[in-house]
Amino acid sequence: MAPGVERSFTAASTLEEAMAARRQGAAVLAGGTCMMRDPRRGIDLPEAVVALHRIPALSKVEIEPDHVVIGAAVTHVVLGRALHGAAGFEGLVAAAQGAANPGIRRVATVGGNLCAFDFAAADLSPALLVCEATVELETFKGPKLLGISDFLKDRHTLLTEAIVTRIHLRRDLIASAHIRLPLRKAGDYPVAIVSLAVDKDKRCRIAVGSVEPVARRWTALEQAMAAGPPSALDPERAAGFALEHNDFQGRDGREAEGWYRRQVLPPLVKRGVAALLKTEGLA
Amino acid sequence: MTVTFQLNGEDCRFHGDPMTPLVDILRQERFLTGTKAVCREGFCGACTVHVDDEAVPSCLKPVGLVEGCAVTTIEGLSSGNQALHPLQANLEAADAVQCGMCFPGMVMSLSAFVRDNPHASRPEIKAAMVGNICRCTGYERIVDAVADCLDQARKAGQLVGGINV
Amino acid sequence: MSELSATVMNLPRRDAQDKLRGRTKYTNDRVRPDMLHAVLLRSTVAAGRIRRLDVSAALRCPGVRAVATGADAPGLYGIGIADHPLLAIDTIRYHGEPIAVIAAETEKQARAALAAIMLEVEPLAPVSTMAAALQPAARLVHEGWRGYEVITEGGARAGNIAWEAKSSRGDVDAAFARPDIRIVESSFTVGRQSHVPFEPRVAIGSWEDGRAHIQTSTQVPWTVRNVTGRVMQLPPGRVRVTVPPVGGGFGLKFDASIEPITALLARMTGRTVVLENTRQEEMATCLCRENAEIRIRSAVTAEGHIAGREAVVLMDCGAYGGEQVFLTTMTAHTLGGNYKVGATRLVSRAVYTNTPPNGAFRACNGVYNAFALERHTDEICDALGFDPMEFRKKNVLGDGDLGATGQVFEDDVLGPMLGRMEALRATTGTSEAKADGRLYGMATTVGTWFVFVGPSAATVNLNADGSATLVTSGVEIGSGTMVQSLPQIVAGQLGLAPDQVIVREADTDAAGLDVGVGGGRTTVSIGAASVAACAEVREKLLRTAGEMLQTRPEDLVLRDGRVEITARPGSGMSIPVVVAHAQATTGPITGSGAFTARNTPAMSGCAMGHFIDALDIPVFVVHEAEVAVDPDTGHVEVLAYRVVQDVGRALNPRAILGQIQGGVVQGLGYALHEEVTLTADGRIAQDDFETYRLPLAQDAVPVAADLYEGAPSMGPLGTKGAGEVPILAVGAAIGCAVARAIGKPVRQLPLTPPRVLRLLHEREPPPELSHIAPGWAANTLG
Structure with a gap:
């Protein structure tokens, strides 16, 4: 920032106010847990920011019989608490309650987690992928709805002219699970994440985070499991399929090399299926 | 920009960059050095304070986000001659x-x-x-x-x- | 009341309340608005020549009050050899090396002015590894090594070998040539460990009445004083060092580093100057536990007698010799410890590389040599079919056995300690059931360490209110010696309650020489000096009281704050009455005491280039770990951990158990989680808490510990230092337990999940140590 220039800080109380600031070039400030680390990475803080935490509509979780709406400014802790006990959302709850550490979870938001596009180890991405979530954006041209897969792929460009406002989830899951593998018990970013869900048609959805730069569905494994008999929902069998259909290119990072991330996927699938079988929906 | 919040039960007014980490204001302006800035990235927890009764890292909290909030530091938990928590x-x-x-x-x-x-x-x-x-x-x-x-x-x-x- | 029973107690810490309330002012809490802030210009290349360094534009930047370069502090410092400039002079030897420093009104202004320094560097190809440094044609990290002042004589040096220490006892060639032996050879490599004290290195310097005053977070106030004198070319007496409570040291603060810079800037500006490493700087330039490479060969008979042993230990000192020069000594006592060996020869070399300099870390050198020796011992047992526990019981050092330098060990200590471990295990039970289908391993390992004695001084002033003030150069770094063991010792000597003993924080103007808080020496060395000071106080006190009571001093005793006639409890008078009388008649009652090592002899000709030929106070440990290894992911879970530690005499058992718990968990970090790697351009890759994985609460286990008392010690009341050694054999116990769990040799630490998974799938390459020559003698400078 040039000397003498005062930083512009808008705590928007409506979405319109936020969009106005955004049009002026303000960067979106959610919980701050990502942006506030930028100076340490040699990136200056933006000259103008707009904070979303005062917009009521973005700070609540609405749970309806057939769907759930999550505001982008909802924190991990609030999300985990709100969906705790809601059948089918075990995986999303585990993601919200297992990410980072408790202090960060009280601050970091759903929107922030999804918009940190250089953060491959985000827990919510694979968890929302298996929910087949819809991301609602407010763009300069108006609202826009987008599937989570497409959003994750294109968010780099999408976010130049938009704010993530809400996440919409159908309540069509009977069970889900979220298995993360940090190198310690917890506290470091997982080197691999496997999220799994079973929908009302007993079809299994599987997504993988942190292994590649962007989380994605494991379509090859889903198809293999769908082709098999219903007994395919067996931990060992699922791990066997995972080994056979492992089409991931592990990314090399400071904490782990790509081969390791790739290699641990079958055992994580095994754990995930075991966790699924323990849920109320499948037990 | 001016940010107003409650600090250990008293009004606190900060004039300056709203993106200043809360921990720096506590330590450098208020001399509340009980809050420690150790990793400054949210991993170590040494800078934890209560914001509206929730324990959060103050290193990643831009002061702009605590406008109107109640902040309690370790000095405010058991102050003066009060018994230890x-x-x-x-x-x-x-x-x-x-x-x-x-x-x-x-x-x-x-x-x-x-x-x-x-x-x-x-x-x-x-x-x-x-x-x-x-x-x-x-x-x-x-x-x-x-x-x-x-x-x-x-x-x-x-x-x-x-x-x- | 005996002296001992008056001293031994679980005294709580007097500093706990303030620390818990956030009121303790560590050095970095003492920054005032009127201070100047200093920031360093650090090198962004690992090796190079400075072609141009022009700071004139930086001096004109807003708020800047001074800029200093190497030319302003031309003296060199070091341990053993003076090879280290305060700020780089002409040559850059590591990534992150300080080149210049700016003092400005605010940190922001100082940082902004860094960009105005004109620096041109001609980069050189860095010598990044010890393998590269030992190549015959390797570029010299220190071209002018021959010209350096040698501070301690005796070490062999050449080119990139900063220092070489050897020990040799008996005819090793003959032992290896025996027809009845088998030879077992093992190679190991270990990475660095970063201390990560919560308070980084920080100093506040001022210039007062023509002298420097440095307040700093250090373990070695006298070293800071002396190094500041050296680099500023001042008599060291013109430097005063005081030490507030220290927010963790673990050995990192056992050397001077940035502190003298604040004195230099204070002299230039007449202002008080603060310099604090950012966390990134702290980790990127940490004086880590060194990475090391070890080859060890043993000749063992079918009966399990170790007839001969030889080893080569390469220690990376980084760009400057530092502690590693001294620590080459330790191999003789760590790798050369634990077991009775027929003939032995060991060489330990500190090797210069273009990497950040290494330093001292809790049980320096011992941690990895214990790992190597214990894993090697298990490989011997595997190769020759011995039971590892029986082999250890048969071979551990006992009364009259010889160490590598020919030192004669006294008393059977390790043998009975192994028995105590079995008894401890019988009470705790084992945890195999918790492995729950994972691979299970248990290992019992031993370790040999020592108390680094050396000079300490103490003064005790007896006050008219009956309290005593203890003045030393000791520092409270967290281990509790200044708030628990020392007041306990002084109170026990003078018949006072520990809270009547005031402990002065270190001030080199007030207290005599001390070599610093480290090596487990404070309770022993400062404690012994304090006992000596108390003897003088007692003598004066009893003499005065004897005159007042018309009784011979030898019939008097100090107890419960009174001087009493021994046979008549409740007789006599309170200490304040005696002190008041003395003050009015002979003057205030004070005593001073001093202590240093007795220099236990080694065998003539056995130790070459050693700073310590023999251990004055050996310390032994037995560590036992139970682990479960996940065969799918390589994660190691520690199921249980047990320690039997030789403490000599436990003055504060509860405090010692706290040190053991903390030291073991720090060792678990070293063994399992904490990995430092160097990038291709010579940087430490893990310079933050995201990538440097410290153990967290869930990675810790409660350590079951048994304190072994009664082994010989020259320490006061038979004490040995207890805070240094708990980390010693953790890498060993975990390494051996994991090797047994997975059925594969473990030759490298840390055992991160990816490494364990590679080991399981036999994809982990064995250590490549072709730069260690096959013949032992070829690895020495002759």
Whole structure:
């Protein structure tokens, strides 16, 4: 920032106010847990920011019989608490309650987690992928709805002219699970994440985070499991399929090399299926 | 920009960059040096304070986000001649302290935890400590002290912090 | 009341309340608004020549009050050899090396002015590894090594070998040539460990009445004083060092580093100057536990007698010699410890590389040599079919056995300690059931360490209110010696309660020489000096009281704050009455005491280039770990951990158990989680808490510990230091337990999940140590 220039800080109380600031070039400030680390990475803080935490509509979780709406400014802790006990959302709850550490979870938001596009180890991405979530954006041209897969792929460009406002989830899951593998018990970013869900048609959805730069569905494994008999929902069998259909290119990072991330996927699938079988929906 | 918030029960007005980390204001402007800036990235927990009664890292909290909030630091938890918070008393009794630098943050994290989780198990206590690093003690005595604190409160029929159950 | 029973107690810490309330002012809490802030210009290349360094534009930047370069502090410092400039002079030897420093009104202004320094560097190809440094044609990290002042004589040096220490006892060639032996050879490599004290290195310097005053977070106030004198070319007496409570040290603060810079800037500006490493700087330039490479060969008979042993230990000192020069000594006592060996020869070399300099870390050198020796011992047992526990019981050092330098060990200590471990295990039970289908391993390992004695001084002033003030250069770094063991010792000597003993924080203007808080020496060395000071106080006190009571001093005793006639409890008078009388008649009662090592002899000709030929106070440990290894992911879970530690005499058992718990968990970090790697351009890759994985609460286990008392010690009341050694054999116990769990040799630490998974799938390459020559002698400078 040039000397003498005062930083512009808008705590928007409506979405319109936020969009106005955004049009002026303000960067979106959610919980701050990502942006506030930028100076340490040699990136200056933006000259103008707009904070979303005062917009009521973005700070609540609405749970309806057939769907759930999550505001982008909802924190991990609030999300985990709100969906705790809601059948089918075990995986999303585990993601919200297992990410980072408790202090960060009280601050970091759903929107922030999804918009940190250089953060491959985000827990919510694979968890929302298996929910087949819809991301609602407010763009300069108006609202826009987008599937989570497409959003994750294109968010780099999408976010130049938009704010993530809400996440919409159908309540069509009977069970889900979220298995993360940090190198310690917890506290470091997982080197691999496997999220799994079973929908009302007993079809299994599987997504993988942190292994590649962007989380994605494991379509090859889903198809293999769908082709098999219903007994395919067996931990060992699922791990066997995972080994056979492992089409991931592990990314090399400071904490782990790509081969390791790739290699641990079958055992994580095994754990995930075991966790699924323990849920109320499948037990 | 001016940011107004409550700091340990008193009005606090800050004039300056709203993206300044809260910890820097506490330490450099208010000389509340009990809040420690150790990693500045949200991993160590040494800078933990309560914002509207929630334990959060103050290193990643731009002061602009605490406008209108109530901030409590370790100095505000048991000030002046006040008795130690029961958790602090248990940590002292367990001879848990060594270099001591992690403890203000540890106390701020865990004082909120014992308030909210009166029936926590040992594994739950450890899970609550994932964001508070201690390099000296090897943790177990801190866990002992938290467990003792909860035990005593349960026996007295109180939540830690003195509220009747 | 005996002296011992008046001293031994679980005294609580007097500093706990303030630390828990956030009121303790560490050095970095003492920054005032009127201070100047200093920031360093650090090198962004690992090796190079400074072609141009022009700071004139930086001096004109807003708020800047001074800029200093190497030319302003031309003296060199070091341990053993003076090879280290305060700020780089002409040559850059590591990534992150300080080149210039700016003092400005605010940190922001100082940082902004860094960009105005004109620096041109001609980069050189860095010598990044010890393998590269030992190549015959390797570029010299220190071209002018021959010209350096040698501070301690005796070490062999050449080119990139900063220092070489050897020990040799008996005819090793003959032992290896025996027809009845089998030879077992093992190679190991270990990475660095970063201390990560919560308070980084920080100093506040001022210039007062023509002298420097440095307040700093250090373990070695006298070293800071002396190094500041050296680099500023001042008599060291013109430097005063005081030490507030220290927010963790673990050995990192056992050397001077940035502190003298504040004195330099204070002299230039007449202002008080603060310099604090950012966390990134702290980790990127940490004086880590060194990475090391070890080859060890043993000749063992079918009966399990170790007839001969030889080893080569390469220690990376980084860009400057530092502690590693001294620590080459330790191999003789760590790798050369634990077991009785027929003939032995060991060489330990500190090797210069273009990497950040290494330093001292809790049980320096011992941690990895214990790992190597214990894993090697298990490989011997595997190769020859011995039971590892029986082999250890048969071979551990006992009364009259010889160490590597020919030192004669006294008393059977390790043998009975192994028995105590079995008894401890019988009470705790084992945890195999918790492995729950994972691979299970248990290992019992031993370790040999020592108390680093050396000079200490103490003064005790007896006050008219009956309290005593203890003045030493000791520092409270968290281990509790200044708030527990020392007041306990003084109180026990003078018949006072420990809270009547005031402990002065270190001030080199007030207290005599001390070599610093480290090596487990404070309780022993400062404690012994304090006992000596108390003897003088007692003598004066009893003489005065004897005159007052018309009784012979030898019939008097100090107890419960009174001087009493021994046979008549409750007789006599209170200490304040005696002190008041003395003050009015002979003057205030004070005593001073001093202590240093007795220099236990080694065998003539056995030790070459050693700073310590023999251990004055050996310390032994037995560590036992139970682990479960996940065969799918390589994660190691520690199921149980047990320690039997030789403490001599436990003055504060509860405090010692706290040190053991903390030291073991720090060792678990070293063994399992904490990994430092160097990038291709010579940087430490893990310079933050995201990537440097410290153990967290869930990674810790409660350590079951048994304190072994009664082994010989020259320490006061038979004490040995207890805070240094708990980390010693953790890498060993975990390494051996994991090797047994997975059925594969473990030759490298840390055992991160990816490494364990590679080991399981036999994809982990064995250590490549072709730069260690096959013949032992070829690895020495002759």
